[in-house]
Amino acid sequence: MSNLVITGGSRLCGIIEVPGAKNAVxxxxxxxxxxxxxxxxxxxxELDDVTTMLEILGALGCGIRREGSRIEVDASxxxxxxxxxxxxxxxxxxxxxxxxxxARCGEVHVSYPGGCEIGLRPIDMHLKALSQMGAQIDGINDGILCCRAEKLTGCEILLDYPSVGATENIMLAASMAEGETIIRNAAKEPEIDDLQAFLRKLGVQVSGAGTGVIRIQGTREIKAEPVHRIIPDRIVAGTYLAAAAATGGSLVVTGVIYDHIGSVLYCLKRCGCRIKNYSGNVIALESNGNLTxxxxxxxxxxxGFPTDMQPQMVALLSKCRGTSVVVETVFENRFRYTEQLMKLGADISVQGRTAIIRGVDKLKAAQLEARDLRGGAALVIGALAAEGTSSISGVNYIDRGYERMEKVLSSIGADIKRVET
Incomplete structure (x- = not known):
């Protein structure tokens, strides 16, 4: 197990390059x-979640070759x-x-998925859609979900909510289904567009990513040798920009797509940060630390504003003058991390899905525990902006979404180190 030990008070200044997106790869x-x-x-x-996914593919019989940020998967x-x-x-x-x-095997057995405990994340929309396409769902027995399909058939699917995971699962199943599948009220996230780009390289006729309607024409035989570059991680970019803002720093982020984090940049500007965009993939932020x-x-x-940036924004708002209100509409338990931020001296009141943050002049170091991925990132931001030395346990959660966070932050002036316990 590891802890992150952070001595706050240093301005984050420098240049970082954003890696590929976890939620796209x-x-x-x-x-x-x-x-x-x-x-x-x-x-x-290079993230724990990517390693886990590769282990899953390997267990299914795929040949895996990984060299740094390049991965080859032989699923023949x-x-x-x-x-x-x-x-x-x-x-x-x-x-x-x-x-x-x-779609590939006609049968699948999988245990109910795990991950961060940030709220109910039911897969009913996934299963309902697959059932519409002809899959037989045997239900969950002893925690194992069994699905079978002699043949998947394209159909029209209306999602009750624009779920990213459900949209992706339908796109994948529909790629080898007979006929056309139409997804209405589809998720519009950039990661959906990236998946569409890869599927096209496989020869699948798919269009509409980024809109509310996606159309997929299935094909039974897919054999290709695609080379695909994963889009940059908009949440990682937003996290480091929020950290620089909280510490009164000056940060240049490269390899990012400006439009993908437009809502985050809008909020940072409203807080008082100065932001410039160069060539669409370089963003410069300046903060004097005196934010509103x-x-x-x-x-x-x-x-809209991403739920995956909500904890980091709350950490930043904890040091902004005045009172902020943050409403979480996606995950009902996403404010669990605020108890840890309050150990630093943050003034936060949570009422259901609403958090009221009253900015304080100073945050002070504390012993903290990360309990989910983005909440852990929020604690890092809080510790960077606090006086004194904080220790954060539960680093395994942070490692699921951030590639060597302590090394990235150290490179731009943070006093942070990983300590094995």
Whole structure:
């Protein structure tokens, strides 16, 4: 186990390059199961979740070769249709294997997915959609979900909510289904567009990503040798920009897509940060540390403010003058981390899905525990802005979404180190 030991008070100044997106690479890795050939992915982040996904693919019979940020997946010979329970329970995104494996093998056995405990994340929309396409869902017995389909048939699917995971699972299943599948009220996140780009390289006719309606024309035989570069991680970019803002720093972020984090940049500007955009993929932020509160931030599906940036924004608002209100509309338990921020001296009141943050002049060091991925990132921001030396346990959660965070932050002036316990 590891702890992050952080001595706050240093301004974050410098340049960082954003790695590939966790939430993009995982569904693309699942999509490699559709290919009866070798897929090459570039700009893949070195994260625990990516390692877990590769272990799942390996357990299914895929050949895996990984060199830094480059991954090769040979899915020409699958030997299994069951996902090991221990691996599936490590992360929520394991459920994205469902659609691809069902399409390729006609059968899949997977345990109910695990991950961060930030609220109920039911997979009913996934299962309902697959049932509409002809899958038989045997239900969850002893925690194992069994799905079978002699043939998947394209159909029209209306999602009750623009779920990213459900949209991706349907796209994967529909890629090898007979006929056309239409997804209405589809998620619009950039990661959906990245999955579409990869599927097209496999020869799948798919269009509409980024809109509310996606159309997929299925094909039974997929054998290609695609080379695909994963899009940059908008949440990692937003996290480091929020950290620089909280410490009164000056940060240049490269390799980012400006439009992907437009809502985050809008809030940072409203707080008083100065932001410049160069060539669409370089963002410069300057903060004097004397920032002002936001009257209301409400999370919502893309292009709204992302729920995955909500904890980091609350950490920043804890040091902003005035009172801010943050409403969480996606995950009902996402404010659990605020108890830890309050150990630093943050003044936060949570009422259901609403947090009221009254900015304080100073935060002071404390012993903290990360209990989920983005909440852990929020604690890092709080500790960087606090006086004294803080220690954060539960670093395994942070490692699921941030590639060597302590090294990145050290490179721009943070006093942070990883200590093995």
């Amino acid at each position: 995982l569904p693309v890795l699942a999509a490699t199961l559709l290919n009866k050939g070798t897929s090459i992915l570039e700009n893949c982040p 010979r699958l030997t299994a249709s069951s996902i090991p329970e221990a691996l599936a329970r490590k992360m929520r995104s394991s459920i994205i294997i469902l659609g691809a494996l069902l 509160a936001l009257d209301l931030v409400r999370t919502s599906p893309y292009p």
